[in-house]
Amino acid sequence: MKICVLVKQVPDSDSLIKIADDNLTIIEDGITSTTNECDTYALEEALLLKEKHGGEVVVCSMGKDSAVQVVKDGLAKGADRGIMITDEKFENFDALATSKVFASVLKDENFDLIFTGLQSDDTGNAQVGVILAELLNTSHSSLVIGTEMVGDTVIKVKRELEGGWAQWTELDLPASLTIQSGLNKPRYASLRGIMMMKKKPLQTMSASDIDLDDIATKAETKQIYVPQKTKETEFISGSPDEIVEQLMEKLTNEIKVLG
Ligand SMILES: Cc1cc2nc3c(=O)[nH]c(=O)nc-3n(C[C@H](O)[C@H](O)[C@H](O)COP(=O)(O)OP(=O)(O)OC[C@H]3O[C@@H](n4cnc5c(N)ncnc54)[C@H](O)[C@@H]3O)c2cc1C
Numbered sequence: 001m002k003i004c005v006l007v008k009q010v011p012d013s014d015s016l017i018k019i020a021d022d023n024l025t026i027i028e029d030g031i032t033s034t035t036n037e038c039d040t041y042a043l044e045e046a047l048l049l050k051e052k053h054g055g056e057v058v059v060c061s062m063g064k065d066s067a068v069q070v071v072k073d074g075l076a077k078g079a080d081r082g083i084m085i086t087d088e089k090f091e092n093f094d095a096l097a098t099s100k101v102f103a104s105v106l107k108d109e110n111f112d113l114i115f116t117g118l119q120s121d122d123t124g125n126a127q128v129g130v131i132l133a134e135l136l137n138t139s140h141s142s143l144v145i146g147t148e149m150v151g152d153t154v155i156k157v158k159r160e161l162e163g164g165w166a167q168w169t170e171l172d173l174p175a176s177l178t179i180q181s182g183l184n185k186p187r188y189a190s191l192r193g194i195m196m197m198k199k200k201p202l203q204t205m206s207a208s209d210i211d212l213d214d215i216a217t218k219a220e221t222k223q224i225y226v227p228q229k230t231k232e233t234e235f236i237s238g239s240p241d242e243i244v245e246q247l248m249e250k251l252t253n254e255i256k257v258l259g
Pocket of ligand 1: 007061086116120123127129
């Protein structure tokens with residue numbers, strides 16, 4: 001079985017994020033970067049499937065040069081091969097344009113499974129895995145919280161639904177799955193894994209290596225800002241019946257938490 005896992009480099013959630021004066025970017029000085037959280041679960045799931053059924057796990061990332069670290073981390077944990085895509089031309093790509101780059105790089109590899117995280121912790125479009133399925137014409141399931149192979153050509157997946165419900169469904173391979181955090185226990189890289197990583201194949205690609213028509217990115221960031229929080233205290237007075245009546249009115253028509 002051949003599995004590709006997309007791993008994105010994102011700012012560590014413990015970093016203090018400051019917005020730059022242009023209100024379009026963040027100040028990167030002093031920020032530590034890490035692998036997007038659900039991508040680490042996606043990688044673990046791929047490694048577990050490989051350990052059970054054999055095959056190859058390939059980690060692939062797109063981003064600045066520094067993002068190669070998340071590919072190396074994946075190799076140190078046990079992936080067999082890495083692909084790093086980096087080019088300034090792709091820098092402000094939205095989820096659709098990003099997916100087109102990945103589709104172009106991955107299409108001839110004929111992966112049985114492509115795992116992405118459910119969404120990235122920074123820009124959080126939750127789109128790339130879904131769009132990739134469409135572009136590569138594969139089956140797709142989102143919000144995956146469990147996987148189980150059925151023979152060589154079908155995968156059974158458990159999907160998270162709303163209100164604590166879940167659903168099992170079967171998909172023909174090839175399939176693109178978006179993986180939710182928490183479905184397994186991501187491993188740490190061992191010292192041996194870190195040493196082995198240095199000998200594993202890591203291919204670096206730029207725009208000139210990729211067969212792409214002119215891709216126009218369609219989403220544009222207008223402004224980034226810290227959500228404004230406002231607080232207001234209002235005293236309701238009157239008899240108990242009047243207070244209840246006013247409260248019901250506010251909860252129903254103003255705050256709209258009662259139907
Ligand atoms: C030079 C360069 C600089 C970039 N700088 C930034 C930046 O500063 N901030 C930023 O957010 N993006 C950056 N990108 C990447 C790109 O713009 C985003 O990846 C893209 O917009 C996807 O959006 P998303 O993360 O919201 O997707 P989502 O749909 O939320 O991502 C879902 C899943 O798809 C996979 N995925 C998505 N994007 C990538 C990726 N790039 N690499 C590997 N897996 C991925 C992951 O598994 C992720 O969990 C850069 C790209 C390049 C080439």
